[in-house]
Amino acid sequence: MIVGVVTEGKRDFPIFEAVVKRLCPAVEDVKRIHPPSDELSASVGGDIEGTGWTGVRHWCQRYGPRLTRFMQDYGEPFDLLVIQIDASIAHNPEVNLERPCPPACDTTDALRDLVIQWVGGQLPHNVIVAVPSKTTDAWVCAAFVREDDLLECDPEPLERLVSVSGFGFQLKRTSDGRIKKPAARQYDAHLAPQVAARFDQVRDICGEAERFALAVEAQCIE
Numbered sequence: 001m002i003v004g005v006v007t008e009g010k011r012d013f014p015i016f017e018a019v020v021k022r023l024c025p026a027v028e029d030v031k032r033i034h035p036p037s038d039e040l041s042a043s044v045g046g047d048i049e050g051t052g053w054t055g056v057r058h059w060c061q062r063y064g065p066r067l068t069r070f071m072q073d074y075g076e077p078f079d080l081l082v083i084q085i086d087a088s089i090a091h092n093p094e095v096n097l098e099r100p101c102p103p104a105c106d107t108t109d110a111l112r113d114l115v116i117q118w119v120g121g122q123l124p125h126n127v128i129v130a131v132p133s134k135t136t137d138a139w140v141c142a143a144f145v146r147e148d149d150l151l152e153c154d155p156e157p158l159e160r161l162v163s164v165s166g167f168g169f170q171l172k173r174t175s176d177g178r179i180k181k182p183a184a185r186q187y188d189a190h191l192a193p194q195v196a197a198r199f200d201q202v203r204d205i206c207g208e209a210e211r212f213a214l215a216v217e218a219q220c221i222e
Contacts (some may be wrong), residue, residue: 001220002028002211003080003081004030004071005030005031005032006059006160007054007084008056008079008086010184014184015191017138019195019212020216022196024217026215030178035055039053041138053085053089056084059211060118067119067120067124071124071127079219081124081126081128082128083129085111086135087108087131087134087135088155089111097111101134101152102150102152105208107133112129116129128216128219134153134154134155135157137157137181138154139161140161140187142155142158142205143194144161144164145160145164149207151205151206152206158171158181162179168189168190
């Protein structure tokens, strides 16, 4: 199987790459479609200027009307496409879909429907919309901290890892005291492999991780 991934940022991709491979041993390759890694990949499916949720929206609106064709024509055809946005975007005035949390699913369901609107109102059967709540970092945190404690409702999950060791580098704070988000290379080298290895625990803690896992597993056995 060949899998394509559209994410908000370059830090999200390593997590989804590692998790998809963990969930489906039949996956031979996971390709980053958006955001692109270079100008060449931008010319065949990415927008070199578009990052964050607005970049995902732009990509969906651009390729959504011909999504099935896109998946067939992108070098090696994709057997599966993953589109990711974080639930944290729901508070944005342009989106305005934030619901009380818990439950996280009220917001993530609304955002999933929004992505379907972006691609034209209907998803091909082999396209999965992933909406980590509030961010993909909740899955990172769940791999190291067993306590649930409304993790999917926490806008700053990395704060829970300040006193945790074992992921290969030290978390740092910005000048205003907030946790500094690790570099993309640290997600690739340290965090993603451990999230994938402990994904059963992540599924137990994060409902959106469980939903994503079930969707990937269903595609894997088709």
